[in-house]
Amino acid sequence: MADLKIEGLVKRFGEVRAVDDVSIHVADGEFVTLLGPSGCGKSTTLAAVAGLDRPDEGRITVGGKVYFDGTRGTYLPPESRGCGLVFQSYALWPHMTVADNVAFPLTLRKVKAAERKRRIAEVLALVEMEPYADRYPHMLSGGQQQRVALARTLVYQPSILLLDEPLSNLDAKLRDRARTWLAELRTRLGLTTIYVTHDQIEALSLSDRIVVMNSGRIAQLGTPQDIYERPADPFVADFIGTTNFLPAKVAGVAGGVATLELADGQRVEMAAERPPEAGARVTLAFRPEQMRVAAAGEGSGPEGSVIATRVLSKSYVGGRWQVALDLGGGPLRLEAETPPSGDEVRLWLPRSGCILFKGVTDVAA
Amino acid sequence: MSSTTAEPGAPAAPGRFPREIPIQYGMAALVVVLVAAPLVPILYQSFLTGALYDRDAQLTLGNFARLAQTEGFGTVLWNTFLLAALSTVVAQFFGTAAAILFGRTDLPGARVLGELFLWPIYLSALVLSFGWYSIYGPAGYVTLFWQSMFGEAPWNLYSIGGMAVIAGVSQAPLAYLYCLSSAGMTDPTLEEAARVSGSGTFRTLWRITLPLMMPAIAYSAVLNFTIGLELLSVPLIFGEPAGVTVLTTFLYNISATSPRPDHGLVATAAALMLVVIVFLVWLQGRLLGNTRRFVTLGGKATRPRPFRLGGLRWPFFAICVAYVVATGVAPVSMLVLRAFTSFLSPMIPLADVLTLENFEILWREPVYLRSITNSFIVSLVGAAGATALIGMIALIVHRSEFRFRNALHYTALFPRAIPGVVAGIGFFYAFALLPGLGGIRNSIWILVIAFTMRFIPTGLGAVAPMLLQVSPDLDRAARVQGADWWTTTRRIMAPLMRPALVACYTILFISFFKEYSTAIFLFAPGSEVIGTALLQTWVQGEVGVVAGLAAIQVVVIAVCITTARAIFGVKLHG
Numbered sequence: 001m002a003d004l005k006i007e008g009l010v011k012r013f014g015e016v017r018a019v020d021d022v023s024i025h026v027a028d029g030e031f032v033t034l035l036g037p038s039g040c041g042k043s044t045t046l047a048a049v050a051g052l053d054r055p056d057e058g059r060i061t062v063g064g065k066v067y068f069d070g071t072r073g074t075y076l077p078p079e080s081r082g083c084g085l086v087f088q089s090y091a092l093w094p095h096m097t098v099a100d101n102v103a104f105p106l107t108l109r110k111v112k113a114a115e116r117k118r119r120i121a122e123v124l125a126l127v128e129m130e131p132y133a134d135r136y137p138h139m140l141s142g143g144q145q146q147r148v149a150l151a152r153t154l155v156y157q158p159s160i161l162l163l164d165e166p167l168s169n170l171d172a173k174l175r176d177r178a179r180t181w182l183a184e185l186r187t188r189l190g191l192t193t194i195y196v197t198h199d200q201i202e203a204l205s206l207s208d209r210i211v212v213m214n215s216g217r218i219a220q221l222g223t224p225q226d227i228y229e230r231p232a233d234p235f236v237a238d239f240i241g242t243t244n245f246l247p248a249k250v251a252g253v254a255g256g257v258a259t260l261e262l263a264d265g266q267r268v269e270m271a272a273e274r275p276p277e278a279g280a281r282v283t284l285a286f287r288p289e290q291m292r293v294a295a296a297g298e299g300s301g302p303e304g305s306v307i308a309t310r311v312l313s314k315s316y317v318g319g320r321w322q323v324a325l326d327l328g329g330g331p332l333r334l335e336a337e338t339p340p341s342g343d344e345v346r347l348w349l350p351r352s353g354c355i356l357f358k359g360v361t362d363v364a365a
Numbered sequence: 366m367s368s369t370t371a372e373p374g375a376p377a378a379p380g381r382f383p384r385e386i387p388i389q390y391g392m393a394a395l396v397v398v399l400v401a402a403p404l405v406p407i408l409y410q411s412f413l414t415g416a417l418y419d420r421d422a423q424l425t426l427g428n429f430a431r432l433a434q435t436e437g438f439g440t441v442l443w444n445t446f447l448l449a450a451l452s453t454v455v456a457q458f459f460g461t462a463a464a465i466l467f468g469r470t471d472l473p474g475a476r477v478l479g480e481l482f483l484w485p486i487y488l489s490a491l492v493l494s495f496g497w498y499s500i501y502g503p504a505g506y507v508t509l510f511w512q513s514m515f516g517e518a519p520w521n522l523y524s525i526g527g528m529a530v531i532a533g534v535s536q537a538p539l540a541y542l543y544c545l546s547s548a549g550m551t552d553p554t555l556e557e558a559a560r561v562s563g564s565g566t567f568r569t570l571w572r573i574t575l576p577l578m579m580p581a582i583a584y585s586a587v588l589n590f591t592i593g594l595e596l597l598s599v600p601l602i603f604g605e606p607a608g609v610t611v612l613t614t615f616l617y618n619i620s621a622t623s624p625r626p627d628h629g630l631v632a633t634a635a636a637l638m639l640v641v642i643v644f645l646v647w648l649q650g651r652l653l654g655n656t657r658r659f660v661t662l663g664g665k666a667t668r669p670r671p672f673r674l675g676g677l678r679w680p681f682f683a684i685c686v687a688y689v690v691a692t693g694v695a696p697v698s699m700l701v702l703r704a705f706t707s708f709l710s711p712m713i714p715l716a717d718v719l720t721l722e723n724f725e726i727l728w729r730e731p732v733y734l735r736s737i738t739n740s741f742i743v744s745l746v747g748a749a750g751a752t753a754l755i756g757m758i759a760l761i762v763h764r765s766e767f768r769f770r771n772a773l774h775y776t777a778l779f780p781r782a783i784p785g786v787v788a789g790i791g792f793f794y795a796f797a798l799l800p801g802l803g804g805i806r807n808s809i810w811i812l813v814i815a816f817t818m819r820f821i822p823t824g825l826g827a828v829a830p831m832l833l834q835v836s837p838d839l840d841r842a843a844r845v846q847g848a849d850w851w852t853t854t855r856r857i858m859a860p861l862m863r864p865a866l867v868a869c870y871t872i873l874f875i876s877f878f879k880e881y882s883t884a885i886f887l888f889a890p891g892s893e894v895i896g897t898a899l900l901q902t903w904v905q906g907e908v909g910v911v912a913g914l915a916a917i918q919v920v921v922i923a924v925c926i927t928t929a930r931a932i933f934g935v936k937l938h939g
Contacts, residue, residue: 050845077383078844085845091838095860104856105846156846 002063002159003028004049004192009058010070011044018044019055020216026160026194028063031186033195033203036213037239042196045213046162049194050085051078062159084158088165090149092137098124098148099133105156123155126185143174154189161193167202179205200240204228212236234357237285244332246284247360250276257351260284264328268305270354283357288335290353294346304350314339385850389767392757393776399818400779403791406798407639410632417628417794428633435630437610445611447525448532448600449593455533456589459688460540461582465570466681468545470672473682479541484693486538487922489879491598491899492915493535496696497522498602499703499912506699510711523607528599534692535599536592540585547581548574553670566672584652591645594638595784597882602903612638613786613882620790621886632794635787646782697919703912723913733910735891736898737917739809740878743894747813748873754817755824755873756866759832760854764840781822788819789886807889815883820876824869831865864933871929875922 004026011019019041026032034042047053048068049060057070062083067076092101099120106116124130127147137145146166153161167175167182183206186193197203203210204224212219212227212235219239220232231237234245248260251267258275260268260282268284276282294306309325309332321339325332325347334340334347406417411429415422432438466472467479485493500507501522511518521527555577559569597613605614612634620631674681703709706718727733761767762774780788792815796806805811839861843853881896888897895918902911 050841052841052845077849078841079847079849081845082847083845085842087838087842089836089838091836091842093839093842093857093861104843104848108847108852152842152846 002065002192003030004160004194005059005061006045006049007059009045009048009055009060011041011048011053011055017216019048022058022213022216022218024211024218024221026192029190029192031193031195031206031208033197033207033210034213035197035200035203035210035239036219037198039215040213041216042198042213043164046085046164046194046196049160050083050162051076051081052085065159082159083162084153084156084160085162086146086149086153086164086166088168090137090145090169092145092148092152094137097134097136098129098140101137101148102152102155105152109156119155123151126154127151142170143178146170146178150185159192161189161191163193163195165197166195168197168199182206204240212239214239231285231355234283234285237355237357242288242333243285244288246327246330246332248282248284250278250280250282252278258356260356262307262328263330266307266328267300268307268349268354269300269351270305270349270356271351272356275356276358280358281360283360285355285357286349286353288333291334291347291349293334293336293340294348298346298348302351304348304353307347307349309345309347311340311343311345383849385765385767388757388851389761389765392754392761393767393769393773395754396758396773396777396821399814399821400776400783402795403783403788403815403818404639406794407632407635407787407791410628410794411636413629413632415629417632418797425629428629432630432633432637438615441610441612441615444525444604444609445594445613448528448596448604448611449590451525451529452532452536452593452596453586453589455529456536457540457582457586459534459537460585461544461575461578463537463541463685464544464548464578465574466685467541468548469570469574470674470681471678472674472685473678478685478689479545481689481693482541483538484697485535486542487875487926488535488697488919489598489881489896490532490535490596491602491881491896492700492879492918493693493696494531494598494602495899495903495911495915496700497531499699499709499908500696504710506709506711513711522603523609525604525609528603528609531603532593532596532599536589539589539592540582543581543585543588544578547578557670566674570672580652584649587645587649587652591642591649594642594645595786595882597786597885601900613784616786616790617885628794631790635790638784639782639787642784642787643782700912701916701919703909704916707909723909726907726910727913727917732893733898733902733914736893736895736914739812739893740895740918743809743812743816744874744877747816747877748870750813751817751820751824751873751877752866752870755821755828755869756859756862758821759825759828759865760858760862763829763832764837764854764858765850777825778822780818780820783819785819785880785882786886788815789883792818792883793886807892809892809894811887812884812892812894815887816877816880819880819883820873823876824873827869827872828862828865831868832862835861867929867933871925871933874925878922878925879918 004024006022006024009019009022010017022041022045024032034045036042044053048055049062051067054075055068055070059069059071060067062081066072066074067081068074093104096104102120102123103116106119111119120133121130124133127150129144129147129151132140132144132148137148140148146169150166167178170178179202186206195202195206204227207224209221209223210227211221214235220227220236222230227236228240231240231243234243237243238245246262248262248268251259251261253259253272253275256271256273257269258272260270262268262284270284298306300306307327309327312324312326312331314321314323316339319337321336323334323336323340323345325334325345332347334345410417412424412426413419413422414425414427463479463482467475467482472478497505499505501520502508503523508518508520522531556569556573559573560566564572595613596611597617600609600611600614601617603609604611610618616631616634616638619634620626699709704723705720706715707720707722708718727737758773758777762770762777767773783791792811796811805814835858840853840857843857844850848856879896881894881900884894884897885900888894893901895914899911899914899918902914
């Protein structure tokens with residue numbers, strides 16, 4: 001096992017910089033997720049580590065071994081790297097049985113027959129696929145194929161494990177089960193792992209750290225709590241979870257508390273460590289689950305502020321209601337256990353639950 | 366994972382010599398040599414005063430002037446153009462009509478008729494010509510029958526018009542296939558929209574369906590025009606006796622049959638032909654665009670609704686049956702029947718003339734038996750070697766990081782632009798130039814080499830689309846796990862490509878088995894194949910023996926196609 005260092009990675013497709021100056025250091029045994037929408041460069045970054053796609057600039061080293069160095073022209077072909085990659089499509093060879101698929105990397109490493117047999121049995125037991133050793137891939141379900149693909153990668157003990165959206169081809173129920181199983185497995189194996197996904201739940205639940213990518217660049221790099229609770233910019237806030245954005249103006253700052261004036265003149269107070277000066281245009285962001293419907297007669301206090309909104313529509317989504325609200329022309333989303341009665345709703349917003357971004361953001365809530 | 370012996374994290378192949386480099390460069394060099402071998406000597410010879418192997422020969426531009434001044438050369442060019450153009454018109458007319466009738470209407474028996482319509486594509490134009498001769502020739506069955514009933518027959522195969530019909534009919538399947546696949550890819554809602562807005566069946570066909578087929582019609586027209594220019598068999602059999610010479614027969618006359626060929630003139634005429642065909646093939650590429658060929662459109666669940674012919678169903682059916690019988694079924698059947706008779710005429714009862722004598726001659730005369738065995742060796746062995754070569758080319762072009770893979774692809778497809786006649790002459794010069802290769806020159810292996818070069822594009826056309834359907838993740842997975850390119854090719858790609866290779870082998874076997882135009886410039890006593898024996902025997906007037914040989918060729922190809930379809934499910938077209 002080894003650590004992975006990516007420094008200043010750049011990959012161009014014509015004029016487009018698919019990966020634009022990306023640097024990540026993954027510690028030995030760490031599980032890091034590359035998260036982002038399609039086309040953000042996460043898969044290209046993974047392909048560069050695996051050696052499937054030659055980057056244009058930068059440097060990739062694993063455990064001190066140089067995989068790629070743009071300035072020196074070093075480029076190891078994929079077969080000389082010793083990575084393990086699980087494909088989104090699983091890429092099981094259709095003309096080989098499960099056992100043959102798993103045996104292939106061992107044969108390449110000239111592992112003796114007896115040892116090979118033992119390791120195949122061991123790894124198939126690990127992924128709970130032992131009874132299926134003699135089946136062909138097309139006879140397996142999607143979830144089973146995914147386990148075989150993982151077994152085929154784990155059997156030769158790769159220096160680092162690369163997973164390219166391994167759960168995305170499974171249906172929703174199976175995906176939950178596979179995620180739990182993968183989480184257990186990762187604790188047992190402790191492999192240095194890069195996991196690529198566009199699914200925030202997978203990213204949040206599996207990772208030690210998450211790299212959120214946006215148009216080829218790193219938008220934020222941090223622990224799941226960091227990313228969710230303290231998003232670095234509106235993109236991250238919008239991409240991870242649901243976020244309400246409201247344009248506002250800083251009305252005043254005192255003792256770590258900023259007072260914001262919303263578009264319709266209502267005021268909201270929030271905790272801010274380094275608030276911009278008074279008069280600055282900002283965007284107020286908060287999660288739907290952080291606000292609640294204010295009790296009758298409840299007003300703004302030191303814990304939070306109360307704002308009045310108008311109800312646009314409400315829909316029952318099973319166990320709770322999603323309510324679309326309007327606040328001075330800006331849309332808001334609220335999740336509540338009981339539907340609001342009447343056209344007006346007063347919301348209570350905690351000081352600590354608000355995030356402030358400089359400038360006016362154009363992210364649609 | 367508990368215990369292991371191999372070191373964790375070790376790649377399978379640390380710092381090993383990259384084996385793919387010599388393999389890929391070697392294959393590329395082989396293809397370049399193969400394609401350049403016939404071209405370079407022809408171009409060089411066209412600028413020489415004497416023969417290529419003559420030490421005194423000097424560089425000159427005089428050959429071009431001499432060719433232009435050759436008596437009747439203008440007529441030759443005009444005849445060539447006329448034959449190609451007329452046969453294209455015939456082929457496009459029948460091909461397009463068949464595509465609409467068999468592919469888009471509720472014509473009864475459309476599937477079977479469509480299969481029969483394709484017959485000429487599997488047979489050589491040479492065999493089809495013999496078939497037509499035996500029915501519509503001056504002493505043909507139908508001609509004699511007509512004469513006994515109505516007097517002089519109104520048709521004459523020994524004319525440009527007659528030749529154009531034979532050539533057109535043998536090329537119509539190409540137009541049919543292109544139009545059919547275009548019709549299959551067209552969005553059916555376009556036609557449905559026209560019908561919903563009140564347009565009747567025939568108006569919709571004329572105003573919507575046909576215009577949508579125009580790209581396919583245009584592309585296959587250029588293709589058929591090219592084939593018409595290259596055609597040797599039909600003008601050789603029907604044109605020469607009538608004194609109608611085209612470029613291919615002109616080349617044949619001044620080289621293969623001339624006792625003292627004027628090499629400067631031969632090479633210049635061949636070069637001229639090459640330039641024209643290269644231009645036409647380039648035009649085909651422009652018309653088709655490079656990408657569309659391999660684009661697989663998302664599977665449409667609904668097939669276009671067939672047009673209803675209504676009361677015209679059965680009249681159209683009768684016309685189609687008549688066409689298929691008259692152009693394909695009857696000539697081939699008659700040829701086979703002729704093989705089993707001593708003479709065929711509507712005036713003589715069949716029982717009186719039935720005989721196996723033709724086959725006895727084939728069995729008795731070593732030259733015939735040898736041509737049959739040679740054809741089998743050339744086709745069985747040659748197609749195997751060619752399939753291996755083509756498989757490698759396809760893998761390097763589509764599945765490797767080889768630096769010159771695009772150039773290799775272009776080179777490998779270039780033989781499309783080399784007519785069989787030109788390839789034959791070119792290889793003849795190439796082997797005359799290299800003295801060490803005399804042994805190959807008089808053996809069947811020169812044919813194997815020339816045929817292989819000729820049919821690389823055909824084979825690639827069969828392999829590439831199927832290869833492109835194999836997910837690149839499958840070979841990438843092997844690479845990441847530690848297999849280098851060559852191991853991946855052998856262990857992963859080769860097994861996955863098996864259906865493509867079987868299809869390729871089948872198509873090449875048939876192509877090699879029926880090829881004659883390249884061979885007639887290259888064969889020597891001892892290295893005859895069926896195609897060359899057919900032509901020689903025809904010249905000697907042994908019609909029965911020709912029919913026997915042709916029948917063998919037809920049967921072998923039929924068996925080959927049926928087997929490939931039944932056992933391997935090979936798709937040979939479309």
